[in-house]
Amino acid sequence: xxxxxxxxxxxxxxxxxxxxxxxxxxEFADFFPVSLPHxxxxxxxxxxxxxxxAVYTYAYLLSLDEKYNGSRLELVFDGVSSYAEVYINGTFxxxxxxxxxxxxxxxxxxxxxxxNMIVVKVDSRLKKDAPLTTGLGPVPSYGGIHRRVWLNVSxxxxxxxxxxxxxxxxxxxxxxxAFVTLGDFYPETQLCLSIEDDAGREVxxxxxxxxxxxxxxxxxxxxxxxxx
Numbered sequence: 001x002x003x004x005x006x007x008x009x010x011x012x013x014x015x016x017x018x019x020x021x022x023x024x025x026x027e028f029a030d031f032f033p034v035s036l037p038h039x040x041x042x043x044x045x046x047x048x049x050x051x052x053x054a055v056y057t058y059a060y061l062l063s064l065d066e067k068y069n070g071s072r073l074e075l076v077f078d079g080v081s082s083y084a085e086v087y088i089n090g091t092f093x094x095x096x097x098x099x100x101x102x103x104x105x106x107x108x109x110x111x112x113x114x115x116n117m118i119v120v121k122v123d124s125r126l127k128k129d130a131p132l133t134t135g136l137g138p139v140p141s142y143g144g145i146h147r148r149v150w151l152n153v154s155x156x157x158x159x160x161x162x163x164x165x166x167x168x169x170x171x172x173x174x175x176x177x178a179f180v181t182l183g184d185f186y187p188e189t190q191l192c193l194s195i196e197d198d199a200g201r202e203v204x205x206x207x208x209x210x211x212x213x214x215x216x217x218x219x220x221x222x223x224x225x226x227x228x
Contacts, residue, residue, distance in 0.1 A: 002152060002153065002154040002155075002158065003152070003153040003154070004150050004151070004152055004153075005150065005151040005152075005153065006148060006149070006150055006151075007060060007062065007149050007150065007151050008035055008036040008037075008148050008149060009035045009036075010033065010035075010060065010061070011033065011034050011035065011036060011038070011058050011059065011060050011145075012028050012031035012032065012033060012034070012058065012059040012060070013031060013032060013033075013034040013038065013040070013056065013057070013058055013059075013144075014028075014030050014031040014032070014056065014057050015040075015054060015055075015056055015057075016054075016055060016056070016057065017055050017056070017057045017121045018057075021057060021059065021119055022087055022090040022119060023090065024089075024090060024117075028059055031057075031059060034058075036145050036146075036147070036148055036149055037079075037145070037146045037147050037148060038058075038144050038145055038146060039143065039144050039146055040054070040056045040122070040124060040143040040144035041054075041143055041144075054124060054125070054143070055121065055122065055123050055124070055125075056121075056122045056124065056143065056144060057119065057120070057121055057122070058119070058120040058122060058144075058145055059117065059118065059119050059120075060117075060118040061115055061116070061117055061118075062110070062115070062116045062117075062118055062151070063114075063115050063116070064110060064111065064112045064113065064114060064116060065112065065113070066112050066113040067112070068112045068153060069112035069113065070112075071107075071112075071153050071154060071155060072107050072152075072153070072154045072155070072158065072183060073105075073106045073107045073110045073151065073152070073153060074103050074104060074105055074106060074107075074151070074152040074154075075103070075104040075106050075118070075149065075150070075151060075152075076101065076102075076103050076104075076149065076150040076151075076152060077096070077101060077102055077103075077104070077120075077145065077147070077149050078101050078147035078148050078149070078150075079099050079100070079101065079145075079146055079147030080096065080099070080102075080120070080122055080144070080145050080146070080147075081099045081122075081124055081143055081144065081146060082097070082098065082099060082123065082124055082125065082143075083095070083096070083097050083122070083123040083124075083125075084096045084102075084120055084121065084122055084123075084145075085120070085121040086104050086118070086119075086120055087118070087119040087120075087121070088106055088109035088110060088116060088117070088118055088119075089109055089110075089111070089116055089117055090117070091109050093105075093106065093109055101147075103152075120145065122143065122144055122145065124143025124144060154183065157182075157183075157189065158182070158183040159180055159181070159182055159183070160181050160182065160183045161180070161181040162178060162179070162180050162181075163178070163179040164176065164177070164178050164179075165177040165178075165179070169225065169226065172223055172224055172225060172226070173221055173222070173223045173225075174221070174222055174225055175219070175220070175221050175222075176193075176195070176204075176206065176218075176219070176220060176221075176222055177217065177218070177219045178193050178206065178217070178218040178219075179215070179216075179217050180215070180216045180217075180218065181214060181215050182211065182214045182215075182216065183214075189210075189211040190208040190209065190210055190211065191208065191209055191211055191216050191218065192205060192206060192207065192208040192209070192218070193205060193206040193218050195222055195225070203222070203224060203225050204222030204223065204224065204225055205222070206218045206219070206220040206222070207220060
């Protein structure tokens, strides 16, 4: 089961970046509260300023309940312009170029039953190698975390993608292949496939297969089914 939690209120923001903010005793005295989406620069009339770009820091204190211990945790950023570095509890986790969504695997650095500090360094300067932020064409570049952020919580074993391939039905039998991509590699796990009709009754299955990597292929013949 997956749970999606928006974390858009209660962020702290400041211009510039110092590595001191990654230390556990940093007080963030020069920061002020903002909500996401947020544009790092605004004119006095309230409109976006597309010309002033610089480096900024966003910080968020995330308290995780003990019940999330053992869960898979992901931070999803819908849009940061134009370069982001993500730190959790003082540790660099990942970076991303371009105004495109990206997901951060935060399972290891986030701690359940603990107040976790998330720091995002944002460099909003235009970059030719950053998608949608080159400054060319009709797409404007709004500096900052200008789209929403989410925390995805799952039970630790999840399927991220499935592709089913079927052959022709012959004498009530059909060869089925299932290509499954897991969210992570889960040792000592088996994967099986069950086929149901439109009433929810099982009409066939493929034998279980041990999970040896994130990608698993199941293949077999299912009998007693009808073609469309």
